[in-house]
Amino acid sequence: MRIDMHAETRLPEALLDGLRNARHVVVFIGAGASAESGIPTFRDALTGLWSRFDALSLATPEAFERDPALVWGWYEWRRMKVLETQPNAAHRAIAALASRVPRLSLITQNVDDLHERAGSPDVVHLHGSLGAPRCFRCSKPHAELPIPQEPEGGRRLEPPRCEHCGGPVRPGVVWFGEALPEAALHGAFEAAARCDVLLSIGTSGVVQPAALLPGIARDAGATVIEINPQPSVSSAGYAWSLCGPAGQVMPALLAQAWP
Incomplete structure (x- = not known):
């Protein structure tokens, strides 16, 4: 009804x-x-400095392997936007x-x-x-998140390194193609x-x-x-x-x- x-x-x-x-x-x-x-829905068009990017193309393991700094920067921007909301x-x-x-x-x-x-x-x-990052290589949780920065659209913002194996830390979200x-x-x-x-x-x-x-x-x-x-x-x-x-x-x- x-x-x-x-x-x-x-x-x-x-x-x-x-x-x-x-x-x-x-x-x-x-x-x-x-x-x-x-908080914009994932399928909303990106705005501002990130408007030239396609969210679907950034949310994959392949995108992170290809350009981890770009993908990490985008997710840090998303995390910052979340922290600005109530x-x-x-x-x-x-x-x-x-x-x-x-x-x-x-x-x-x-x-x-x-x-x-x-x-x-x-x-x-x-x-x-977004608050539960983990290592891209060994999957161990990464305890210390940096303070979110305001990366400009397309700016390379290097992800932190895993304290266990030295691999790049990835956002703790499920990407396309992942279970x-x-x-x-x-x-x-x-x-x-x-x-x-x-x-x-x-x-x-x-x-x-x-x-x-x-x-x-x-x-x-x-x-x-x-x-x-x-x-x-x-x-x-x-x-x-x-x-x-x-x-x-x-x-x-x-x-x-x-x-």
């Missing part, structure tokens, strides 16, 4: 009761939630929701730390994190299969294999609630589609479920 959310919209009691009575809620997050904090009302509402239900699993496709800064612990990052972290993906699939309610927030529902999660939950008998400015390609199969910005819908959902 589609509901266009406005300030005065009263949500159906069936939806609110389902959330109140849930024993396990999965919150599945896409780029739209971070975009409301001012969690929005949706991030804070999700953190608050965790205290109102017996169990909450938070699964994100985003590589920022806005959920952690909003107070959510144990966030599952399906696509890695998602096995433990994170397995945990996400298991949570979706065992939850009572899944909130799909700010995601188009087309990026695989993460896009499988709402369907897994629905097929296991869970109620799937989509929150997006516009319905996604999969919303017709969900119980509820709440159309509006996550920063507006999530606080309203909590306020009505627990007045």
Whole structure:
């Protein structure tokens, strides 16, 4: 059922009761939630000094092998932009929701730390994190991140070296052509299969294999609630589609479920 959310919209009691009575809620997050904090989605055109580059061509292991300084510089620019932003009302509402239900699993496709800064612990990052770099050669974590710099578009910003093997340190994100972290993906699939309610927030529902999660939950008998400015390609199969910005819908959902 589609509901266009406005300030005065009263949500159906069936939806609110389902959330109140849930024993396990999965919150599945896409780029739209971070975009409301001012972080461009990955497929947005690059702007400013980086406008002549194609993001898709920089996000591969081959690109890093070919020009590690260029790729590292671009990801440092992205990390700096993330640190300049703040969690929005949706991030804070999700953190608050965790205290109102017996169990909450938070699964994100985003590589920022806005959920952690909003107070959510144990966030599952399906696509890695800008805050968790590792060695390109031996894969060991790199503990000390430098202070982000403002690299000009195309400027070579040499990555730090691994303290274990001396190899170049790479961003801790999943690049095109790489598999998602096995433990994170397995945990996400298991949570979706065992939850009572899944909130799909700010995601188009087309990026695989993460896009499988709402369907897994629905097929296991869970109620799937989509929150997006516009319905996604999969919303017709969900119980509820709440159309509006996550920063507006999530606080309203909590306020009505627990007045």
